[in-house]
Amino acid sequence: MTLLSQRSRNASAEFALVEDFFLRSSSGEARNAEEACDFSFGNPHEMPLAGLVEALARNLQPQNPQWFAYKISEPEPRAFIAKALSSELGLDFEPEDIALTHGAFAAIALAFCLVLDAGDEVIIPVPGWFCYASMLRAADLVPVKVGLSEPDFDLDLEAIDAAITPRTRMVVVNSPHNPTGRVYSQEQLQALADLLDSASNRIGARIWLLSDEPYRRIRFNHTPFVSPAALYPWTLIDYSYGKVLLAPGQRLGYLAISPRLPAEQRAELQGATFSVQMSMGWTFPSALMQYSVASLENVSIDLDALATKRDLMLHSLEQWGYQMVHPEGTFYLWGEAPGGDALRFIETLAARSVFVLPGTLFERRRHFRISLTANIEMIERALPIFRDAIG
Ligand SMILES: Cc1ncc(COP(=O)(O)O)c(C=O)c1O
Known part of the structure; x- marks a missing residue:
């Protein structure tokens, strides 16, 4: 008999696929390897913004006993x-x-x-x-x-x-x-x-x-x-x-x-x-x-550099036959997996250390998501692998 509340069991059930991918799947661990090209979650793969670091460093200095x-x-x-x-x-x-x-x-x-x-x-x-x-x-x-x-x-x-x-x-x-x-x-x-x-x-x-x-x-x-x-x-x-x-x-x-x-x-x-x-x-x-x-207020990731990454990936993927949505915002790309089977597609990529999210995490089994927070070296390393995967 479970000790868990009904609502926590319901919440876990809704989250099961993401949890498996994040914590338990082979992709979960391998994403952190040095050679990995990680397009999975919206996490940074470059050093933090100087404006953020400066603001935090400045405000770390207490100005009164109530500071913290x-x-x-x-x-x-x-x-x-x-x-x-x-x-x-x-x-x-x-x-x-x-x-x-x-x-x-x-x-x-x-x-x-x-x-x-x-x-x-x-x-x-x-x-x-x-x-x-x-x-x-x-x-x-x-x-x-x-x-x-x-x-x-x-x-x-x-x-x-x-x-x-x-x-x-x-x-x-x-x-x-x-x-x-x-x-x-x-x-x-x-x-x-x-x-x-x-x-x-x-x-x-x-x-x-x-x-x-x-x-x-x-x-x-x-x-x-x-x-x-x-x-x-x-x-x-x-x-x-x-x-x-x-x-x-x-x-x-x-x-x-x-x-x-x-x-x-x-x-x-x-x-x-x-x-x-x-x-x-x-x-x-x-x-x-x-x-x-x-x-x-005015600190931001470089939106021009993000647009360059978006255009490079969209242009390459579409040229090889991928069906992609053209995003007007966010740092994601969303497209159809070749052959229409996202799980098989992500396995093909993962075997060569390229990690994207399967559409199944978004209740769409034909699609996949790329996070453009990957750095440019990862993108350059991954592009030939995307090309081979549609081969
Ligand atoms: C659509 C959407 N809403 C809300 C959030 C939560 O944002 P935060 O983790 O910054 O609170 C996210 C994070 O990925 C998101 O993608």
């Missing part, structure tokens, strides 16, 4: 982010709209805790980030997986509408999208906002939109970005600095309440974030990261 005291959502970084986000998104955020968190993970969990109850249904995209379902299960919530339209991986509004039931309370939108790199247009998001408004009226309960935006600043060719928070008042934004800094182990992010939310509801949420963050455990970022917020 408990931190909540501190007023200074909160006000800074409210101002920066207002100008980035063209919305009027107040400091109280911003809850500083331990990365996007904690912001997402905070959003679930703030507005959802056990048993509520949450629509998540498929393919999509592999942690939504397990996070929902761990919180006793019910993931409802809705496919994106193929082959373009746009939002499938009809499928979303059809998946809404009287228990639906949230729809997660992730743009720029992991794993496809799609950035949704204003028209699509407006149509989704209209749909959610009428569906909320139909079921007699408000459906929230969680806009998962950790890749918001990683876009190519000036692709415009519109946050759903500008179009649908019942939107919560989660953000992480882990992507743009390519330092996901230094946890910093936030949850932001849409300023378009009706005033009374906005005030209710603003008033609740502190106690909910406390109740969930210590979801606040560390002191060091909070002090660094202002210095990190």
